Amino acid sequence: MKAAIIGVGCRPFGRYRETTARAEAVHAVRQALDDAGVGWSDIDYAVGGSMSAGSADTLVTELGLTGVPFINVLNGCATGSSSLISAVHAIESGAAECALVVGFDAHPRGAFRISTEHMGLGRWYGTTGMAVTAQFFALKIQRYLYAHDLPPRLLSAVAAKAFHNGSLNPNAWRRKELSVDDIENSTMLVDPLRQYMLCSPGDGATALVLCKAKNAKRFRRDPVHVAAVAVRTRRPGSFEVLSPSLSIRGGESPTVDAARAVFEQAGIVPAEVDIAQVQDTDSGAEIIHMAETGLCAHGEQTELIDAGVTALTGRLPINTDGGCLANGEPIGASGLRQIHENVLQLRGTAGDRQVARPPRVALSHVYGAPGLSGCALLTR
Template identity: 60%
Template sequence: MDEVLIVGAGISRFGRSEATGRRHAVDAVRTALGDAGIPWSRVGAAFGGSDAAGLADTLVAELGLTGVPFVNVKNGCATGGSALVSAVNAIRSGMTDVAVVVGFDKHPRGAFDPRPQDWGLDEAYGRDGLMVTTQFFGMKIQRYMHDHGITPRTLALVAEKAYRNGSLNPNAWRRAKLSADEILDSGMVNDPLTRFMFCSPGEGAAALVLCSPRLAGSVGGEPVSLRSAVVRSRRFGSFEVFSPWIPAGALTSVSRDAATAAFELAGIGPDEVDVCQLQDTESGAEVMHMAECGFCEDGEQERWIRSGATEIGGALPVNTDGGCIANGEPIGASGLRQVHEVVQQLRGRAGDRQVPGRPSVGFTHVYGAPGVSACTVLAR
């Protein structure tokens, strides 16, 4: 992929507040522009979206009425990743040499309430309880644990790490540490997943400023190279949210497809990654995505996690900002929150959660219904 640089990054506080989703988005964009040393009037294209907080293009009312082409993106949990791919392609095509991408959301309290008809499903699907995402996550990780020898305590250790890392992140929602025993005892939701193994719908925003390499010397932010950014949808044989079925033969994985494509495009292998962000809607997801994204073999996660390999000071730090479990899940913002965190890690600006040894390669992965994944590879 022709090189594109991330020269500005901004993020809001995640969790619950009186601010609107739009307010979070405007603040994140302005922070990213300030980081890059670029005025809004210099931006040649913008892409962004949310699931429940309004239309991204209307943010120009606060950012400035410059006539910039601003495209709304809505692609579930991959909204941020899809907007990022769009911005990359705008720069590579010559449409502009400076682009902004923003993802934001503000969800009400309680669980997500998807409607079957919006997903091409019969209403009976909802009446039978198959639109309940916690049920899907429980079924998927239970099967994986059976096949690969993963124990419930490993799931609790993943969540324990998330809360511990979140306690180091001033923008995280959940900043109180919880022990593995407290997590295991927090009440079963869908076996084997307990209450504190899940993320919660929340609010927040993240934004990035991208530019072509020829502008690198004239911008303010420390550039990070975006070596690849890809989005993939599910293939036949996948076991996904709102389509929990098991076909004959080997399962396919949209996360595996997206990660493989991202590494191939970047010319970098999983073994070269120093810090990564993996979708952790619940702790079982992080376990499965470690293997699906190529960092280990199925079943090796038990040893990796218990040995501390995925901790901030480990061989492969995962979700150093606390992930979705600590930050919550504002759908439009999550994918860009991941990229924001890796940018800060590669710049050496992650504060108390900084990975030691100045990491040089990072990876992000997001997964969402009904089987879509976005991945990036970044380099210092």
């Protein structure tokens, strides 16, 4: 890859009452520009996405009418990774010297509202209640725990870690640390997932500034390089969000394909990853994605989690900013929040949640309906 990240900006996640996700997106962009030491007029390509808070390209009204090419992206929870790919490709192709990526969103309380018809499914899928994604996540982790002989207590351990990390993150929505007992005693929503094992839809905004890697040190001493980025969709036999049936023959998840692609592109193996942010829409998703991204073998999660390997002080810290569980999930911003966190960790500027071992390779992973995954590898 020939692109580097030279600026980042992230606004506090939560539920905005005195501002809007669009206004916060403008602030995030300006933060990223200031961090990179460039102006809006220096951006010659922009890309971004939002599911519910407006079109990203209309941010030029506040940022400035420079005539910049601005592409809108909507790829579910992989919107951030997909936007990043677009910016990286523009830089690598020579179409841009300096690019902006922005993601923002705002979602009301409760479950995400989706149109099953827009997802390629009939209305019957929604009227039977199958479009409630929490039910799918519960069924998937039930099956996974059974198939790989993993104890359900791992769900609470993962959630407790998320809320601990979130308590150290000034941008996190949920900043109250919760114990394993707190989580175990919370309301059962969809067995085996309890209240604090599921993330909440919310509001947020994040932005990045990229440039050609060879020019990166003109802007800052510590640029972070984009080693690889990839997005993949589902194959036959995979069991994904909004699947109308379960195949007799199991297939690999799009996460497996996306992770394999970025490691091959970068010439890096999973054992070289020092820190990872993975999709944790529920705490079971983190357990599954640890293996699907290649960070461990299926069934090894118990040993790793019990030994504290995935904690901030461990060998392989995962979801160091609290993940979706502590931050909530504004769809357009969520994937870029992961990139923002990995950039801070690679720079060594993550504050109280800075990982114990200085990282050199960072993985981010997103996953969403109806079976789409995006992965990115960053290096310093």
